[in-house]
Amino acid sequence: MANGLTVSAWMNVRAGKNHSAIAFKGTKVGWGANFLFRVCTTDSTGMTWGVCIAGTEGWFATANVYQQNAWYFVCLTADGKQAIAHVASEKDGKVNIPPSGEGNPKGIVSPYLAFPDRPIEVGVGRAVNGTDGNDAYLDGIVDDLIIWDRALDENEIAELAKGKRPTINLSVDTKGKISATWGDIKSY
Template sequence: MEVGVRVFVSFVTFLFFLILIISGNVTADINKGIVSAWTFDDGTPKDSTGVSNGTVNGGVEFIAGKFGKAASFNGKDGFISVPHKKAYDVLANGLTVSAWINVRNGKDHSAIAFKGTKIGWGANYLFRICTTSNTGMTWGVCIAGTEGWFATNNVIQPNQWFFVCLTADGKQAIAHVASEKDGKVNIPQSGEGNPKPIVAPYLTFPDRPIEIGVGRAYGGTVGDDRYLDGIVDDLIIWDRALTEDEIAELAKGKRPNVGLAVDVQNKLASTWGNIKTK
């Protein structure tokens, strides 16, 4: 009988560890390649990876968001500036930028996030995710001499949470949108193409910060900046294009272990240590 019990316990333990390994690998997918992440959960623009903390400028408050706290921009002068770091150079080969947004009043070319000198009108940025109205958005990545922009209509609604995600895999850029209500990811149609062919290397603009909540130089006019009137939560940047399955998980509300890949061996060692001490 004692031998049978030991065999049973060993089998159950094996299954337990197998489940941990499988679940750990699934979680690791959306953690792979995170470069920076601003969750705003602690009421600051701190980068959870430690790469580059942001600085608040103008009218920005930290309020209840999709998860914990989020950054709320007043639409007049509020934005967050994030200094360029060498870690961002890898984005020349591919990237993903995602965020949860709740737009109060969508303005033309007010940015959720962008990095560059101007919000458009030429190859003036690395990436951009912007509103164009209460329901429309414009996206893009740039290479030398070419602005890979495209617009999508009727993809968001004011005062509601939406998941937005821009990927660029070195060959093309794709915009993804999902409503909090159903979590279903949509790749909206665009007259300019979505997917939008745009072949790396992408421009990285090492002398320019990542800016959250403002689009610079509307129409190419320096000083004509468009400020976001809305809320941004969980802005995350990866150094690769996420897969459709990974994007679907994020759209359903799954959050990565911000910047920290799951170490399955450490998890197993910790779990086994707990078992042995009982």
């Protein structure tokens, strides 16, 4: 993922909080080049996104991109040249690239910091304000989190936003696994 990535998920946030992560990978959710990627709420309608390179936190914020207690598709892509946030509501499924004062797309050239010894964390932003132990837990639901080692194109993102599942081979055998079984049950 050092040269490109995509993080996509469906979210339903009950109460948006400062740097509550939908998903992130790194040591801290911000305050320096401390993460590979982050997709976080900032308040009841805003989000912050980003990828990092050595010495640079490539973050950007977007306002008024979701409403609480409603389903939204969120997607962060980084193609080695720039990072882009994409958002779609369940109601219309139309993918938007919300504006940002910091830039969306945000120019940030790979290689991205990989943090190979850190897990991907879902539903929590670690070390908010740079303070270890100051963690922000998401008050909401994350569903269908998918992470790729490349930037998806606009057509692939649009298909996911319409609720279509990827038709690629998975690196893990999902047969009989609880998450795959629940996903099959839920789709009926």
